Amino acid sequence: MAFNPNQQPISQTETKEPNVSKKSSDKEGELKASFKFSYWFFRNKPFLKKVFMGIVIIIVAAPWTYTLIWLLDWAIITGPKERANLNTILDIKVSQEAITNVSAVPLDFGEAEIFAGGIGQYDIFSQVKNQNAKWWVEFQYRFVGEGLESDWRNGFILPGETKYITNLGVERAFRPRNIRLETRDIKFHRIDNHVIPDYAKFKKERMDIPISDKNFDPRAIQNKKNIALLSFTAKNNTAYDYWLVGFYTYLYRGDQLVALNYIGVPELTSGEARDLEIYFYEGLPAISKYEIVPELNIFDEDGYIK
Template sequence: MIMPKKEETAAPKLNNNLKSYQPVEGPTNWQLSFGLWWVQRRALLRRVLIGVMAVVSLPLLAYGLYGLGYYFYQGILADRQLAYNLVTATGITHDFIVRRGPQNLTIGPVNILSSAGSSYDLASLAYNPNNNWYASFDYSFIVGGNKTAAQPEFILPQEKKYLTAFLHTGVRTATTVVSLTDIRWQRLAVKESEDIGQTIKERTDISVSDIKLDNSGAERGLPINSLYFRARNNSPYNYWEADFYLVAQAGGNVIGINKYRLEKFYSGETRTVNIQWPAKLSGAQITVSPSINIFDPDNYIDFELGPGQEK
């Protein structure tokens, strides 16, 4: 009778012993089975791990060799050029800063316009030639060496507006000039300035109609005129303040100027304005131009339906 070799029956006996094993304080059957599985296949798993690492490492090694070769071929020359540019580059000059900064406001000659009694009004046309710079400032007129009281003002990009002083008394002089102080420039964000023209057009959409000038007072010898016009806020915003410049022209020349301010001007609202204008304006053509500080967040009135200003 041929007896089986001892080593051929060792594994089945071991498996049978594991199945019949009842743990008391030692490892569980599952832990013993996993340990046996690990010991029997450890060499195979090691070879699989080495193969996976080789597959991952070879592309990385190839990419590293490529990068090293590229650096020796072109990178060294690029580094030398960069170092040369840093050494020879010119610094930021005053001319460069000036070119990047805002252009100065254009201030026209001062118009001296007759007003009530012996007083007169002063007006000078200001223009902001910048596309994406908004300015706020103080201004005054220097008349014969005397300076009028300073007044705050703003001007939007590409806006034209009159700087004014009303009912001034004293000797009239042709050397009257405008003095600007405390000019504060605000550059609009790049994203906003790309369409700043449309933004200004949308937010200053104020239409003026039915302009009527009544000179009946002047016909009775009284230098009093009555001016009527209607203003409508077509923009989707409510404003605390909206200025209107009233310019009277005859023969292409400015003969009178006035300024009127509407308060609490709501979106979609139409307001009728009636003002008394003490000046000699017979036969004059009247132009009414609105001016709203759309870049002052405090000039917006919140809508009652929500926290924002836009409908």
């Protein structure tokens, strides 16, 4: 068979025809799918628009919905309950003890009073009360009036104590008038519960100074005016030695205080007993009872002999 260069190979023509047919089929399928989606989209466009808007509304409205629910809950349920609880708390009455545990109540100073203390001498005094169970107090005081301006004196008062502060044996030719008490430098000291957990025990251990052999003689010395004598024995039953322990003596007619005096006992050591005498030089009415009260600042470290 002779070779003809212009003749196309039959095999090449036969192999190309199937590929062209496949591509045409794929393209036709894509066009049909695109047409179907477009037709479905346009047909359902109103519905899809509603769905989209619904989603947007939900996203935007969610925070406001939560806020509205919270406000309704506060207004109807939670709010009234909390207001009721707050009113209950505000209605609780705090006891005086609770208040004084946090802050101190001011001292209560009485009016200045004066007794004749002998010829040309006068005893001036005032009662002071400390209502605080957890505070002891230091202060300075003096008595002033017509014909009198005394020096400032140091005073103290223990927790819960009622006592007299005095200026005894003031020498004046005439009885001072319009006497009044002045105070300054009032310092409150709160008891540290970590250092002194039991104040009653702390005080008892340091103030165990019993008084015995008491005797009051209203006519111990007789002259123009009877001079009275109060004698007693004081014993230091504590484990501490003190530089100075004072003793105030009070004489009463019924419940009325009519005379007072003071004696200081230096260097009273542990276990020691002292026999003491106090004279009253002014003329006294009939005495129905008397008191002897130790005077000692148990919080003052300088008062202990170490």
